Amino acid sequence: MLTALGKSSITMGILERKIRQKENMRTNILAVAMQLVKDEGWQSLSIRKIADAIEYSVPVIYDHFENKEAILFELSMDGFRLLDRLLEKDKRKFADPEERLRAHAETYWNFAFKNPEYYQLMYGLGMPCSSPGKAKPEFNSFREHISEAIEGIVKDNKSSDEETCFKIYAFWSVLHGLISIVMMRCSDIDDSQMNKKVMDDSVNAFIKNL
């Protein structure tokens, strides 16, 4: 598949079309996979179902992805990029670091519950191949956004770098922890508004204590 593609430069149009088709196939596979996940959950996603959905045979998928994990990884990257775009919006909207931090928390929370499939994949909740450790820039997007906001709030204080670093993780932890607990139904609070109030409360306490 388009392995040795150099050589003649006359048929550039055809080559480009092929590259375009290849990319279309790739994005199509990802789109179809994501749709299957939304419809039936991660656990029932299979290469054969993807092949059925794109109306190609199974091995075609392996021309575009090394294995199933690579597909899941790419989808998780989509999730990180989507979250990043939302956080960037907050950044443009709120100049005040405290307001921005609140907005980031809200955005993170809403992202998780509006896109539970993404969130589960991104943070390995109830997932088979959670591919931990595959650190990429996208992976740290949320931490970097809240870092910026927290450092903005804290900059007048006498906090050390280490203290600030700790606070960043503490903030992230309480959010991620609460989302995980609620999403995995470990909480016995059934009311989603109530759960959100717990988050707001925690965020308030955190900011007050900065």
Next chain:
Amino acid sequence: MLTALGKSSITMGILERKIRQKENMRTNILAVAMQLVKDEGWQSLSIRKIADAIEYSVPVIYDHFENKEAILFELSMDGFRLLDRLLEKDKRKFADPEERLRAHAETYWNFAFKNPEYYQLMYGLGMPCSSPGKAKPEFNSFREHISEAIEGIVKDNKSSDEETCFKIYAFWSVLHGLISIVMMRCSDIDDSQMNKKVMDDSVNAFIKNL
């Protein structure tokens, strides 16, 4: 298998021996499964490997467990019971609610990193069949222990029941969130002592703010 076991009461000894053997088999399956998990991780645990390890054929396992998920569920219950015993120790050791809460946090943290397989199973981290929602008393053990301690600290304050409830979840969240982030290698802090300092810091801030 021991289905209709009533009838005659002369052969009670044999019946008891059979029940004992059946229980032995059951516990043996669980023990062997846990060992396999510790050696090779959740993802590679299979019924066939368990059968090999106990030196019986595959269907024998289904005489003792409805399916693979039931085995995982039982193992997660073992995890909850183990954690519960440790928390009970704290309770006996520390009468002062603040000291007790700190001990609980420490215990929870140590439990997670000394028994990562249990923790992952109990809270569905990177797990295929995380069986969420199957609430059992064991499931709420940690929350109830910290509830007791937090209520002990807070009882002199003017906190409402709702506020207290929120605080309990906030405390649990920050612990679980940090453990998840570290365990799933989302954190870029590689030093485990450093990570624990983040926890201690958070616990301190939390208690100070009660």
Next chain:
DNA sequence: TACCTTTGCTAACAGCGTTAGGTAAATCTA
């Protein structure tokens, strides 16, 4: 036209969870 690359397929391998059905041993009954 002859050649070669690309494209896509069929069919298989090895593994998985699960179960139907049969056999041999252990046990109970007479």
Next chain:
DNA sequence: TAGATTTACCTAACGCTGTTAGCAAAGGTA
């Protein structure tokens, strides 16, 4: 002790999974 019955256990299969080897057809190149 002999026969009937229950229990214990196994073999072999079904339908699924991820993955890959190897082949046939289609396309572009000379």
